[in-house]
Amino acid sequence: MLKLFRYLKPYRVAVGLVLVLILLQSLSDLYLPTLMADIVDHGVVTGDTPYIWRIGGFMLLVAALGAACSVGASYWSSRAASGFARDLRSRVFAHVEQFSLQEFDKIGTASLITRTTNDINQLYQVLGIMMRVIVMAPMMCIGGIVMAVSKDAVLSLVLIGIVPLLALFIFLVFRKGGPLFKAMQTKLDRLSLVLREQLTGVRVIRSFNRIPHEQERFAQANGDLTDTAIQVNRIMASMMPVMMLVLNFAGIAIIWYGGIRIDNGHMQVGDLIAFIQYAWQIMFSLVFASMMFVMIPRASASAVRIQEVLTMKPDIRDGESSRPRTATRPSxxxxxxxxxxxxxxxxxxxxxxxxxxxxxxxxxxxxxxxxxxxxxxxxxxxxxxxxxxxxxxxxxxxxxxxxxxxxxxxxxxxxxxxxxxxxxxxxxxxxxxxxxxxxxxxxxxxxxxxxxxxxxxxxxxxxxxxxxxxxxxxxxxxxxxxxxxxxxxxxxxxxxxxxxxxxxxxxxxxxxxxxxxxxxxxxxxxxxxxxxxxxxxxxxxxxxxxxxxxxxxxxxxxxxxxxxxxxxxxxxxxx
Known part of the structure; x- marks a missing residue:
């Protein structure tokens, strides 16, 4: 898949803007819980209303900046991803036009159509999300851990124990689902082939009264694709409930142990509130990462199929002679x-x-x-x-x-x-x-x-x-x-x-x-x-x-x- 990303070169400015804007958005999100802690500890507890208004106004400004960066990142990531998909479709089409009939026979028309449409669309969807998540997820995870440790190093041990477990679970799901996504694309090719034959050969099918036979062929191809999709979705469906369960247990552990730390005078209420928010930011960064891991296997399978087309060398190559049409008629x-x-x-x-x-x-x-x-x-x-x-x-x-x-x-x-x-x-x-x-x-x-x-x-x-x-x-x-x-x-x-x-x-x-x-x-x-x-x-x-x-x-x-x-x-x- 990384080989295809070289076609992003014309959009490197847009990609750079997306990365910078997401970085600013992440910094904004990481700073907000600290401001909240200051309001609670130095404003609410002491009854200092002017301080609450002053810090609260600053929070609104930071939040507005983060929202503006988010909107800008969405705009530029959409432009870059759409342009990438458009250029890749054009490149695949232009390359396929150079194929001899032998290459068409080898890959198949239905498969070429699927690769040019569905497979490139998979890459488009992943790229649009990846440009945002690739910065936000590690930034929010690492930054959240650093900020959480700064609030209370002992309480952060809860997070340090949970994060590796979630990462291991995501890896196992990725390893199990990857081959199935590749199988789905192959079965989608088969479904496209059957559908194309039925639509183009409808006169023959009806004249020979073969409608039940063709319905059975379509049902079989459709059923194979559906069964594989169900199998993939079962694996992926387990991800979100497990992660939310872990997140909730982590929240319970933080509140319980954080309450003990407050009673013993080792941390303040505002710091516990900020710590909980950082914990959720860390966990949700892993959720976003897991979404990428759900999409990457299918996109990787699509990228391999597209790369197969682009790297296929036509058997028929141009010679060096470029004789123009003249009045002389050749034999x-x-x-x-x-x-x-x-x-x-x-x-x-x-x-x-x-x-x-x-x-x-x-x-x-x-x-x-x-x-x-x-x-x-x-x-x-x-x-x-x-x-x-x-x-x-x-x-x-x-x-x-x-x-x-x-x-x-x-x-x-x-x-x-x-x-x-x-x-x-x-x-x-x-x-x-x-x-x-x-x-x-x-x-x-x-x-x-x-x-x-x-x-x-x-x-x-x-x-x-x-x-x-x-x-x-x-x-x-x-x-x-x-x-x-x-x-x-x-x-x-x-x-x-x-x-x-x-x-x-x-x-x-x-x-x-x-x-x-x-x-x-x-x-x-x-x-x-x-x-x-x-x-x-x-x-x-x-x-x-x-x-x-x-x-x-x-x-x-x-x-x-x-x-x-x-x-x-x-x-x-x-x-």
Whole structure:
């Protein structure tokens, strides 16, 4: 947890102010019982009313100063803690943005969300309290003991005997509760994962009538978290009653023994009153410390999880080359590329070699699991090759910065993803500087202008989360328009026409030809009708390239392609 506190550097002035103000507040609180003792011993006992008014007024001034310091400390500690949490969230988010898909797969999306929100919130709460308690608790405890000893050294033996017992009890509770707080955060991850799957997959759950099953999964995850929380709360709930019991017994012992000391003339009534107040200050400083010990285990577990994210090094690093986009359109080449997903026994791709040039359309077809999408994902470096090279314009993609590489690519993913906002904002996601004319042209080529025009607000029509208010085919066409408005040198269409009817598919491909005439186009498709007109068709089977050529060439030379074509086309179409 201490490693994360280095992000407090921008707020060191605020932290310093908090520590100074808490120190002044503690001194004020420690001085008040002495003033009270003076009023009792030299004012009340002797009947000196002016002395009572004078010291009483001074007490009010000291108390007001302490209150002002307390308010100031609360203000600056809140500012520092809030700023720290904001900066840490931004740092975690920025670091996660550099992760390859491999790191996302390793940690999990649900866990990353929990770490960025709940875990950082735990640190925020602890830090806000810690900045105050870290000074006040030791100051009040040590200062209270010193002041109590100054009033009566013999009577202070009661405190000296009790304080170590309370400290030992707090340590035992801390040692028992720490592992449970860590387990709670892990189980919270599991609950977030189940909840996220249920909310995003609600259509599938309802269509297959799996609501009872999902309720059982949620109940199990929720129950595990609840059981651990109850176990933690049982341990922590014992702390306050035990401490209050000890405090009350200590108070009884002080009053009883203090009365004997007064009878024997060894101390005055005012000193006993002050001593009792110091005893309570000492005890409550330990209570405040115990509150920190309750919160620190959970915050420590959260800090470890956050630190794990921040220290995780992305497998994919930027190269040194930062080639800007130029008028020259680069080629795409695979040289002996092999790739295996982390932990997989079998490679997803084996010894893939091909080259496509500007102005060519290269289609990739194959059965499910043949490695089509994997091949496409290697070009923008979502993953890095295990063997071989992927070259853009003759340069290995690993030698280029990710930004310069992806500036040259317009990707339409297999699962079209839209963001909350308007239709225009979603298309401009590909190019923020696109003009209104470029926006409309991209939509027309993508065959999206018709349904956009039917929306009441047109291009300003809202898109809900995940594009839930548009159909699958409409989402795909908006995703294609988003790639087109970018005007990249390389187009990657990853099964991007699957939700389109044959008529729209044909019109879209015809409109794409002149728009992409000087670019490299790679199309992953399941339908033979989508790839028939491609300049080159690559046939994948179990991660290997088993055929390359035109539609006619492959019908004669590739049994795999012929089998796929026979399953989709009539004999007349094949002939």
């Amino acid at each position: 795409v080449e695979f040289r002996g590329v092999s790739f295996r997903y982390p932990g997989a026994e079998m490679p997803a791709l084996t010894d893939i070699s091909f080259e496509t040039h500007p102005g060519e359309v290269t289609a990739i077809i194959g059965g499910t699991g043949s490695g089509k999408s994997t091949l496409i994902n290697l070009i923008p470096r979502f993953y890095d090759v295990e063997e071989g090279q992927v070259l853009i314009g003759g340069s290995d993609v690993r030698t280029m910065t990710q930004e310069s590489l992806r500036l040259q690519i317009g990707l339409v993913p297999q699962k079209a993803t839209l963001f909350t906002g308007t239709v225009a904002e979603n298309i401009r996601y590909g190019n923020e500087e696109a003009s209104e004319e470029e926006l409309r042209r991209a939509a027309e080529i993508a065959q999206a202008s018709d349904f956009i025009g039917k929306m009441p607000e047109g291009y300003n029509a809202p898109i809900s989360q995940g594009g839930a208010n548009v159909s699958g085919g409409q989402k795909q066409r908006l995703a294609i328009a988003r790639a087109l408005v970018r005007r990249p040198a390389i187009y990657l269409f990853d099964d991007s026409f699957s939700a389109l009817d044959l008529k729209t598919d044909a019109k879209l491909r015809a409109a794409l030809l002149p728009e992409t005439a000087d670019a490299c186009v790679l199309i992953v498709a399941q339908r033979v009708s989508t790839v028939m007109e491609a300049d080159r068709i690559l046939v994948l089977h179990e991660g290997r390239l088993v055929g390359s050529g035109t539609h006619r060439e492959l019908l004669e030379s590739s049994p795999v392609y012929r089998e796929i074509a026979a399953s989709q086309l009539t004999e007349e179409e094949i002939a």
